[in-house]
Amino acid sequence: MELKDRIRKIIRALKRAYPNAKCSLNHSSPFELLIATILSAQCTDERVNIVTADLFRKYRQPEDYLKVPPRELEKDIRTTGFFRNKTKSIQGTARALTEDFGGKIPQTMDDLLELPGAARKTANVVLGNAFDIKAGVVVDTHVSRLSHRLGFSTEKTAEKIEQDLIGLVPRKDWVIFPHLMIYHGRKVCKARNPLCSECLIEKFCPSSFLKTGEVPGS
Ligand code: SF4
Numbered sequence: 001m002e003l004k005d006r007i008r009k010i011i012r013a014l015k016r017a018y019p020n021a022k023c024s025l026n027h028s029s030p031f032e033l034l035i036a037t038i039l040s041a042q043c044t045d046e047r048v049n050i051v052t053a054d055l056f057r058k059y060r061q062p063e064d065y066l067k068v069p070p071r072e073l074e075k076d077i078r079t080t081g082f083f084r085n086k087t088k089s090i091q092g093t094a095r096a097l098t099e100d101f102g103g104k105i106p107q108t109m110d111d112l113l114e115l116p117g118a119a120r121k122t123a124n125v126v127l128g129n130a131f132d133i134k135a136g137v138v139v140d141t142h143v144s145r146l147s148h149r150l151g152f153s154t155e156k157t158a159e160k161i162e163q164d165l166i167g168l169v170p171r172k173d174w175v176i177f178p179h180l181m182i183y184h185g186r187k188v189c190k191a192r193n194p195l196c197s198e199c200l201i202e203k204f205c206p207s208s209f210l211k212t213g214e215v216p217g218s
Pocket of ligand 1: 149150188189190194195196197199200201202205206207208209216
């Protein structure tokens with residue numbers, strides 16, 4: 001079966017399995033999603049949601065993040081890890097939004113990439129989930145692992161895996177696709193012990209241990 005046909009069938013099956021798949025970072029505005037995405041680097045979404053529950057009550061707009069000394073913000077986000085760098089990114093982003101974008105979140109990839117700490121993944125998360133703009137495909141650790149196992153990409157970097165996915169995934173599915181991969185990666189195609197015998201897309205997967213006799217790598 002051609003790869004593009006296979007990926008379409010996989011997407012269809014996963015949409016049926018995870019009809020409510022969506023961004024798991026809690027937010028009520030594009031700005032909150034941007035901050036949550038910056039905090040999610042090297043941290044679980046669950047931990048970010050615990051921290052942002054208080055954070056978003058204290059800081060409502062970009063200016064609020066500029067009114068406090070870095071030490072105070074560092075304390076507020078400490079448990080998400082890498083809190084010094086994240087504080088610099090958040091305050092740099094808040095400053096750029098205020099000074100260059102009139103306090104609004106830009107809606108193009110080029111503008112978003114100008115914000116400190118915003119790489120393609122952050123920009124794709126915000127554009128796709130806050131504005132439904134399909135500029136690219138989010139590649140995180142789950143998307144990367146499943147893309148390798150399912151034979152969508154052999155590349156190592158997120159940027160190159162994304163380019164492979166852009167060529168394979170129908171554009172209308174660019175936003176939902178990573179959510180489907182993430183849901184399936186958390187529930188079934190886990191990093192250490194993938195549950196191939198329970199996997200509803202097993203018949204489409206070249207790495208299934210039912211076929212290879214080996215536990216798939218990541
Ligand atoms: S068959 Fe196994 S390796 Fe392939 S997607 Fe399913 S759980 Fe992952």
